[in-house]
Amino acid sequence: MKKEFVVIGLGRFGGSIVNELVKLNAEVMAIDIDPERVEDYAQIATQAVRADTTDESALRSLGIRNFEHVVIAIGENIQSSILTTLILKEIGVKNITVKAQNDYHEKVLRKIGADQVVHPERDMGIRIANNMVSNNILDYLELSDEYSIVEIKANEKLAGYTLIDLDIRAKYGVNIVAIKRSSQILVSPQAIEEIRLNDILIVIGSDIDIHRFEKKALH
Structure with missing residues (x-):
């Protein structure tokens, strides 16, 4: 059975979500x-x-409460975004994701019951900045204000050593949760797994520990 979504606001952000959901064979x-x-x-x-x-009344007539998830991607009109969120919660929509324009907007959205709040422009800016600052960091995803998950390319300093040799968790406080190797993905790699040159390490940890690992182990 196909999953069913509603996307409100068809600007660049909302439109890209519609396109991707359709590609993933969802009803939108x-x-x-x-x-x-x-x-x-x-x-x-x-x-x-x-x-x-x-x-x-317009939302009720569309039967929106029957959908699994609603994404509110309204652009500049913060008032419309807030009112739409409030009405959807009152109608009884279970999962609501809302695009926020700023931190104040996010605070209001969370107080009125938004399940998830996203800052696409800010988050993309963070990812681009991290990618530009370090040649080793290939991608960056902020999990919270203090924790992130990153893709780091293994260089000569790491290649040829096993995870137990490197003892990364004890030394740096970060965890390697997976290794991408060509078309293969090793999830929860064993301690005896040997890292190869150009492996992509999926690393999770606090931002401070990730930067310490990236600075000391890779440079």
């Missing part, structure tokens, strides 16, 4: 107040609807 109702945007997604989404999502 795409909603926007702009008729041109709705028309753009009429042939992409399962259903594309023009609606004012600050109107509770």
Whole structure:
């Protein structure tokens, strides 16, 4: 049975979510107040609807409470984003993810019951900055204010040693949770696993420990 989603707001962020969900074989109702945007997604989404999502009766008539997950990707209109979130919670939608414009917006969204709040522009900026600063860090995902998961390319300093030889957890406080090797992914690698040159290490830990590991073990 296909999963069912609603995406409200069909700008760049919301539109990319619709496209990706459709690629993943999900049922998607795409909603926007702009008729041109709705028309753009009429042939992409399962259903594309023009609606004012600050109107509770309009949302109820669409049967939104029956969907598994609603993504609110409304752009600059913070008031509409907040009102839409509030109405969806009152209707009884179980999972709501909302795009926040700033930290104040996020605080309000969390207080009124948003299940997940995302900052796509800020988060992408963090990832790009980390990728540019270090040649070893290939990708970066912030898990919280203090913890992250990163992809680090193994160099000559690590190649040829096993995980037990390197004792990375004890020395740096980070964990290697997986190793990407060509098309192979080793999940929870054993301590006797030998690291090879250009292996991609999936490392999780606090930002301080990750930077310490990257600085001392790879340079």
